[in-house]
Amino acid sequence: MDLNILWFWIIGALFIGYFVLDGFDFGVGMSLPFLGKDDLDRRVIINTIGPVWDLNETWLIVAGAALFAAFPEWYATLFSGFYLALLVILLALILRGVSFEYRHQRPEATWKKRFDLMIVIGSAVPALLWGVAFSNIVRGVQLDADFNYIGSFFDLLNPYALLGGLTTLLLFFTHGVVFISLKTEGDIRQRAQRLAVKAGVATIVVAASFLVWTTLAFGSLATGAFAALAAVALIGAFLANLRGAEGWAFTLMAATIALAVLTLFASLFPDVMPASNDAANSLTIENASSTPYTLQVMSWTALFAMPVIFLYQGWTYWVLRKRVSRTTVSAHVESAGH
């Protein structure tokens, strides 16, 4: 098999891993104002992702590094081209990450409020902008003959991309709320279930229009099939939420996100960064890639490392499988001081 094709799909898989995992972190962060009635509630919410947000974010670092190594031209064009958008994502991720760690270091309410706000912004902004960025990749951007982006920042804010951003925002929000219902107990769990149903309606409407637009404008029969499956999974997640089947709802939300990302990658293939002004300037899996030797080295590494990684990350989630409750959190808070 052609290694360029393999690595295109590995990059896709890494971004699927990132969006499925950090996606619920974003949703959990965004849900603070909706589900966190008091400080203890907010602590319960944050503790559902406390042990895993960092490992989930690491999927982005790995995806970025793999992109650099396997498709240097794609990495260079994308990161320099989307400069300001990525800057905003970086700043948001910085604020979110330190807030998880800083929030509980002092007891004052104003201190906590400040970091709660930063968690909400630091989660919502990347959730929106990742959708904007990936929609623009699929839609195509203006590239010169050296594959440098020649559009402006505002070109990225077109209706299709904004709809894509809204789609990821809502998908991640619902995904996170479902995750909270899966990981908590008592009142907050029930409120999360109800919120997941409400958010589910909006998510279905927006995500379905985005998937239809993607399929009609940039898709094929295959991508249409992925998009249709994504829609089916999303509706399935909604029904599962209605019946209070949290495990199913979460699994189906994860499947929805995976299939939606798959739809985007399938729409791209075999381009990686289509040029909207001149097809000759498009980056493809051929002209953007590293040498077969480098791809081979990377393939062997991935082949040996990824199964081990799946094992220990899966084991981690299993160790942390217990639900977080107000009683457990408050007991620990008392013993630790604040």
Added chain:
Amino acid sequence: MNEWLDPLLLSRWQFGLTTVYHFLFVPLTIGLAFTVALFQTAWVRTDKAKYLELTHFFGKIFLINFAMGVVTGIVQEFQFGMNWSDYSRFVGDVFGAPLAFEGIIAFFLEATFIGLWIFGWDKLPRGLHLATIWLTTAGSIASAYFILAANAFMQNPIAFRINEERGRAELTSIGELLTNPIALASFPHTIFACFMVSSGLVISVAAWHLLRKQHEESMRPALKLGMWMMVVSGALTTFFGDSLSLAMTAAQPMKMAAAEAMYKTATGAEASFSIFTLGTPDGVSELFSIRIPYLLSFLSTHTLNGTVEGIDNLQAQYVSLYGPGDYTPTIWITYWAFRWMIGLGIAHILVAVVGLWLTRGGRSPQATWVWKIAIWSFPFSLLAMSVGWIFTEMGRQPWLVFGLLRTEDGVSPNVSGAEILISLIAFTLIYGALAVVEFKLILQAVRKGPAPLAEPDPVSGKVKPQVTVY
């Protein structure tokens, strides 16, 4: 106006600023992961409460610091593409692989097991929980190896061929790339320097409490461990620093000449090492200096009568090799950074040696100034680390990849000065604000001292660890 919006200058400032900043947190993460793992191992093996107290106490400082290392690290990876896209296109085939290895092999390990360590106190058996901090340590050390291997390619490009048609460097041997002599020397040099930084922290914190005669039960053993670790890691940092200077002189003779601000080629006794120089601002002529004869010859060649090439000679060689241009790094930076790194490093080892003597057999010096000197161990060990990195990176200039790609040729051609100015200001503001918060939180945790543990179990007499929540 346009001068201020020069994308090259702004990108260099941004990369320098964000890298130096990121590299304040990384050494402490690597060093403290190891130190905390030592304390926890001591607790698991002896069941003594003081070791558990120290594990929790330094663990808390470790975590406050860790988050900053993570979030500022993502910026580093993104910046290659954002600000240095032509560099990324040129080296991606070679440079990307160690970066990808770093993510797949090291970062996943570190990020997964740190989560389990923080939240796993009541969820994992004791031995398995201990393993999580050791795996975190292993991940952090492995990440240092891969990033230094990538950096070594920029200092000493090997294991590649140039593809003229694609205009890029292409990897020819991953084994050769990962065993770059510069990487093999800089990796242990850097890791042991990280241990110096964490032992500096332990010494500072313990001395601060002991000066106030508080928490003596736990802080005395902490001070001992800190000082022993400083002496051992200091000796090893020096040893591998010496290997590194040998490899560096072979690969980048200009960097060695710049470290010494030596313009004329010198042999034997003439190849002296100046401890201190007063001279004209450009360093071309000197007014006064204290010199150790032969030392530079020894550092560069491991012989007393070796020849060390001077800047003028190398500049002329490079002009004939690479065409007209200035191939000299900024001399005052390399000269002074090199001295501060070595001077502070030696000072820390001395402080620890003297400290071990003064505290031998349970003694405790009464003079407060002795403790006050010890308290400065941490900030100055961090400074030594920082100037060491500044030296190695500034000594590479004007090259991005030595002999292959100039810094000015690596910058993104399509990102405007205004955009970079925006990001530079944004990073400066946010990093500045976070530095203040971070510093205050660490100070607060240090002042508070180890938190008292719950009463030991009446039956077994053993203490139980504290469970962390966010």
